[in-house]
Amino acid sequence: QVQLVQSGAEVKKPGASVRVSCKASGYTLTTYSMHWVRQAPGQGLEWMGIINPTDGSTSYAQRFQGRVTMTRDTSTSTVYMDLSSLRSEDTAVYYCARDFAVRGVRNYFDYWGQGTLVTVSS
Amino acid sequence: EIVLTQSPATLSLSPGERATLSCGASQSLRSSYLAWYQQKPGLAPRLLIYDASNRATGIPDRFSGSGSGTDFTLTISGLEPEDFAVYYCQQYANSPWTFGQGTKVEIK
Numbered sequence: 001q002v003q004l005v006q007s008g009a010e011v012k013k014p015g016a017s018v019r020v021s022c023k024a025s026g027y028t029l030t031t032y033s034m035h036w037v038r039q040a041p042g043q044g045l046e047w048m049g050i051i052n053p054t055d056g057s058t059s060y061a062q063r064f065q066g067r068v069t070m071t072r073d074t075s076t077s078t079v080y081m082d083l084s085s086l087r088s089e090d091t092a093v094y095y096c097a098r099d100f101a102v103r104g105v106r107n108y109f110d111y112w113g114q115g116t117l118v119t120v121s122s
Numbered sequence: 123e124i125v126l127t128q129s130p131a132t133l134s135l136s137p138g139e140r141a142t143l144s145c146g147a148s149q150s151l152r153s154s155y156l157a158w159y160q161q162k163p164g165l166a167p168r169l170l171i172y173d174a175s176n177r178a179t180g181i182p183d184r185f186s187g188s189g190s191g192t193d194f195t196l197t198i199s200g201l202e203p204e205d206f207a208v209y210y211c212q213q214y215a216n217s218p219w220t221f222g223q224g225t226k227v228e229i230k
Contacts (some may be wrong), residue, residue: 044210045159045210100172104212107155107219108219109167
């Protein structure tokens with residue numbers, strides 16, 4: 001069965017960077033694109049960007065451009081999301097979410113990781 | 123950026139009742155590119171509906187979606203205890219893909 005297992009919670013100081021990982025199992029990583037979505041405490045959902053694990057190409061939401069980097073390691077079926085210059089407003093649960101389409105992109109999400117809480121606090 | 127407005131913010135209903143949730147878009151969504159998700163506390167969202175009216179795999183038929191253009195509806199025909207949750211709509215017609223602020227369906 002498809003599973004996306006994310007790394008554990010992180011506590012970071014303002015200005016620092018964080019890396020969240022998402023390990024896929026139950027399917028071939030390169031068959032589906034992967035998105036990252038975040039959710040601030042008690043708030044709604046916010047799309048951050050997408051990575052195509054086949055070639056590593058990415059597309060980021062404009063508000064995260066310059067601060068976010070998404071990469072992948074096909075040998076371990078893992079995708080990564082790095083977010084830099086953290087501020088308190090970045091405190092949120094970060095989810096990886098698989099795109100619905102096989103070898104394509106539909107931009108909605110059929111499988112989700114369990115979420116990783118990133119807390120930014122001095 | 124397309125803004126999605128969900129109403130009501132909270133819906134208080136009893137098990138067995140019909141729930142009607144609305145999602146309005148700030149501009150018309152081409153090809154009805156709208157999805158619905160259910161989220162329970164402490165869990166990730168779960169895809170219910172895509173392309174406005176298609177149920178995702180394993181979703182019970184008491185969940186149905188309708189609408190086009192700027193007005194969309196999620197209907198739960200008879201609420202089961204496990205349906206009390208927060209529901210989000212999401213558009214994928216124009217990047218960045220955006221979500222509504224959610225409708226909480228609570229037990230009356």
